[in-house]
Amino acid sequence: MNPQQLNRPDWEKLTGEEQHLLFTQILRYFVNPLLPTTEITPVRFTVHGQSIASQTVMIAGQRYIFVPGQSEAQLGYQVTGQEVRLPQLWDDQAVVLEHPDLPERPLTTNQQRERYLMDFTTPPRTVPIHPLLVAQQPLPVGQRSIGLYSPGTDDFSGDVVAFKKVRQAVGNELRHAPRAINTPEMSVYFVPTVVLDEYQLRIAQPLPPMALTRELAKQGFSVLSPDEYEYVVSGGEPTLFPWGNKTLDQLPPVLPNRFGIRFSARQYTAEMTTDPLTWRGGWPVSGGRKNVEVQLPFSAFYDSGRLPGLGDMPLPQQVYHQVIRVSFEDDNI
Structure with a gap:
């Protein structure tokens, strides 16, 4: 390669x-x-x-x-000068834009607008x-996908260690897909795939x-x-x-x-x-x-x-x- x-x-x-x-x-x-x-x-x-x-x-x-x-x-973004002259971008009408860290300075000039774009872009x-x-x-930060599960056959492929924890937490309820399962330890979600009776298994846990x-x-x-x-x-x-x-x-x-x-x-x-x-x-x-x-x-x-x-x-x-x-x-x- x-x-x-x-x-x-x-x-x-x-x-x-x-x-x-x-x-x-x-x-x-x-x-x-x-x-x-x-x-x-x-x-x-x-x-x-x-x-x-x-x-x-x-x-x-x-x-x-x-x-x-x-x-x-x-x-990163390089201010070209064109953007500060676009009325559609700045709504040049009733409301005065203020820099959130410099609220005493309304952004009305092109130089001030360039400063605003530069301050809030990399x-x-x-x-x-x-x-x-x-x-x-x-995916929401509280969820992760662990693999594929077929409730009809009870077959799973993916993160076997995580699946073992799911099995311990929910037991035989796992085969009741596609109904979501909630326990004190975690929530289990079933996302349908294109294959009949096959689901992407997701678990929700509050992890930093x-x-x-x-x-x-x-x-x-x-x-x-x-x-x-x-x-x-x-x-x-x-x-x-x-x-x-x-x-x-x-x-x-x-x-x-x-x-x-x-x-x-x-x-x-x-x-x-x-x-x-x-x-x-x-x-x-x-x-x-x-x-x-x-x-x-x-x-x-x-x-x-x-x-x-x-x-x-x-x-x-x-x-x-x-x-x-x-x-x-x-x-x-």
């Missing part, structure tokens, strides 16, 4: 057959062999006229998409990003972020790092928002994404990263009455500098995307 072929633009030059061959090798060497892999299929995503071909797979009942790496990914930088397998759908990452690591998973989050959400594009530099009159339910990964456009959703002190997305740091306040949290580069639930910020829905990092020893990515 040539690691460089897993990076853009080399990946995009490959034929569908070559991509498929490399993808099957990734699954062989980087996915926990105890986890069932099914439905390996090619896929193509097009956002705003830009198209990228990739591969998808179901791992233990959850769909993952291959995101090619980039040896020199441009992250600085421009160039970083290496490893190729990734990213779960298409996020670091404990959750340790549990995920036992199955070979991680969560997005802060840099990986910016790369995946932005699709490798430097625009302020995933859809460009302007605001939208109405946000879609799911943010447009060139890699096909789903990120909620619902306000107050914060993404957990590998850094327990760094959460992405979230909530507007100021009043949230102007377009720029409402929509800036959906920028890939938004950084509120706040932790969820601390201070006067509301507690957002906390989610994470499971990932498998494709990293080679002695590679130069």
Whole structure:
């Protein structure tokens, strides 16, 4: 396997057959062999006229998409000066925007607006990003998927240790799927798959972020790092928002994404990263009455500098995307 072929633009030059061959090798060497892999299929995503071909797979009942790496990914947001002159972005009418940390200074000049964007986005930088397998759908921080279960046959494949704990907690009730089961120790959820009488088994336990990452690591998973989050959400594009530099009159339910990964456009959703002190997305740091306040949290580069639930910020829905990092020893990515 040539690691460089897993990076853009080399990946995009490959034929569908070559991509498929490399993808099957990734699954062989980087996915926990105890986890069932099914439905390996090619896929193509097009956002705003830009198209990228990739591969998808179901791992233990959850769909993952291959995101090619980039040896020199441009992250962070560089204010160009164009954004501060967009009336739609700033709502140049009744409400005066104030910097939440400098409330005595209304942001009325272009220089003040640039300061606002720079204060709440990460600085421009160039970083290496490893190729990734990213779960298409996020999970609430309180939940994790442990494998596939068939109540008719009582067969399970996945995290056997976690399944043993589930069995001890719920006993024969497990075969009553798809009804959710609640116990003092945990809650068990059954997510249907395309296979009849087969469910993705999820458990809900109140685990701190670091404990959750340790549990995920036992199955070979991680969560997005802060840099990986910016790369995946932005699709490798430097625009302020995933859809460009302007605001939208109405946000879609799911943010447009060139890699096909789903990120909620619902306000107050914060993404957990590998850094327990760094959460992405979230909530507007100021009043949230102007377009720029409402929509800036959906920028890939938004950084509120706040932790969820601390201070006067509301507690957002906390989610994470499971990932498998494709990293080679002695590679130069």
